[in-house]
Amino acid sequence: MDLTFEELEPAERRITRLAEDIGYITLCECLDRNHEETIARVEFNGADLAPFLIDGDGLGSDDEADGTDPEPEQLAVAVGRWLRFVARANMGGRRLGRFKLRVMNPKGEKTLFSARFLCRNADADADTEDRDLEGDRVPVPMPTVVAPSGEVAPEGRTWKALGDAYMSMIALLQSSYTHLAGLQSATIVNQNNKEMRLQGVLEGLMADVIALKVGMTESGASAAQDAGNTRMQQELAKTFIGELGTFGRAFAAAKMGLPPDLAELVASVQQSPELLEVLSMPELKEMLKDPDALKEVAQILKLGAMTKPTKPPKKPPTDDGPVN
Numbered sequence: 404m405d406l407t408f409e410e411l412e413p414a415e416r417r418i419t420r421l422a423e424d425i426g427y428i429t430l431c432e433c434l435d436r437n438h439e440e441t442i443a444r445v446e447f448n449g450a451d452l453a454p455f456l457i458d459g460d461g462l463g464s465d466d467e468a469d470g471t472d473p474e475p476e477q478l479a480v481a482v483g484r485w486l487r488f489v490a491r492a493n494m495g496g497r498r499l500g501r502f503k504l505r506v507m508n509p510k511g512e513k514t515l516f517s518a519r520f521l522c523r524n525a526d527a528d529a530d531t532e533d534r535d536l537e538g539d540r541v542p543v544p545m546p547t548v549v550a551p552s553g554e555v556a557p558e559g560r561t562w563k564a565l566g567d568a569y570m571s572m573i574a575l576l577q578s579s580y581t582h583l584a585g586l587q588s589a590t591i592v593n594q595n596n597k598e599m600r601l602q603g604v605l606e607g608l609m610a611d612v613i614a615l616k617v618g619m620t621e622s623g624a625s626a627a628q629d630a631g632n633t634r635m636q637q638e639l640a641k642t643f644i645g646e647l648g649t650f651g652r653a654f655a656a657a658k659m660g661l662p663p664d665l666a667e668l669v670a671s672v673q674q675s676p677e678l679l680e681v682l683s684m685p686e687l688k689e690m691l692k693d694p695d696a697l698k699e700v701a702q703i704l705k706l707g708a709m710t711k712p713t714k715p716p717k718k719p720p721t722d723d724g725p726v727n
Contacts, residue, residue, distance in 0.1 A: 405524065405525040405526050406487075406490075406491055406494065406522055406523065406524055406525075407522075407523045407525065408487065408490070408520055408521070408522055408523075409520060409521040409522075409523065410518070410519065410520040410521060411483070411486065411487075411520040413518070414486075414504060414518035414520060415479070415480075415482070415483040415486075417506075417516060417518070418479045418482055418483070418506060419476055419479040419480075421506065421515050421516070422447075422475030422476060422478060422479045423475055424508060424515060425447040425475075425478075425506055425507070425508070425509075425515065426446070426447055426507050426508050426509030426510065426511060427444060427445060427446045427447055427507050427509075427511070428444070428445055428447065428482055428485075428486075428504060428505065428506050428507070429441055429443070429444045429504065429505045429507070430442055430443045430444070430486060430489050430490075430502060430503075430504050431502065431503045431504075431505070432493060432500065432501070432502055432503075433501040433502065433503055433519065439503055442489065442493055443485075443489045445482070445485055447478055447482070448478070448561075449472060449473045449478070449561075450561065452473075452478055452481040452482065452485060455481035455482075455484040455485050455488070456473055456477060456478075456481050472560055486502075486504060486520075490502055490520075490522045491522070494522060494524055496524070496527055497524060497527060498523065498524050498527035499521065499522070499523055499524070500521065500522040500523075500524075501519065501521055501522075502519065502520055502521075502522065503517060503518070503519045503520075504517065504518055504519075504520070505517045
């Protein structure tokens with residue numbers, strides 16, 4: 404096809420001036436005055452524009468594909484070739500095509516400028532201008548032109564950015580692993596210290612409990628043995644003195660080192676359960692350990708023994724007769 408482009412060169416010159424600020428370019432086909440359709444987009448870098456930086460069908464020169472990062476001016480020239488290639492692919496035999504390009508900043512948040520241009524096909528028939536070719540439109544293929552080396556390598560700055568990102572990721576992983584290992588080690592040490600302290604406390608408590616139980620057992624056994632011995636001696640003495648009578652009392656008193664009178668007194672005391680109960684009281688035993696208390700008890704008993712019992716008064720005689 405014999406194609407000519409109108410109003411495209413001013414847009415190419417403006418792209419060259421703004422090459423330092425460009426992020427990507429989109430190309431739309433104007434269907435009518437108010438409707439347009441996006442048909443292609445290209446990033447403003449050597450990776451996307453690589454096929455248009457080399458010699459292919461007269462589109463470029465060999466010195467633009469030497470494997471180094473292209474300059475912004477070279478990328479601007481490649482954008483012009485890309486615009487012509489996409490427009491040619493979308494003509495579809497029509498006599499006239501209307502297109503609009505938009506130049507965006509790297510983040511896509513600002514349109515640097517937009518421009519319209521025409522593409523005329525001198526070989527098309529006059530009656531093909533109004534033919535509806537929208538159904539025949541297909542996605543624009545990128546040219547398959549390759550560099551003389553056999554493949555187009557990414558830009559050097561792309562490889563450098565990838566390498567820096569990879570090294571940053573490795574350093575981050577290593578620092579994270581070191582931090583986690585330190586936390587784990589500190590946690591294990593703290594846990595072991597706590598367990599050792601708790602074990603020491605438990606062992607001390609167990610030793611105290613065992614000592615307390617041993618002391619309670621020994622005290623209970625000693626108290627039970629003393630009480631049993633006392634009761635046994637009392638019962639034996641009571642039985643022995645009761646069965647032997649006076650001779651037995653004298654013999655027992657002599658055998659036990661007690662005077663006969665005291666042995667007889669013990670026999671008299673044993674005949675009174677109430678007196679035995681009083682004498683068996685722990686409080687009385689504790690009180691009798693005091694010499695002063697013993698003196699007071701002796702005085703009380705002496706006064707009781709010296710006091711004569713009083714006889715009840717006789718009733719006066721009555722008319723019924725004398726009272727006995």
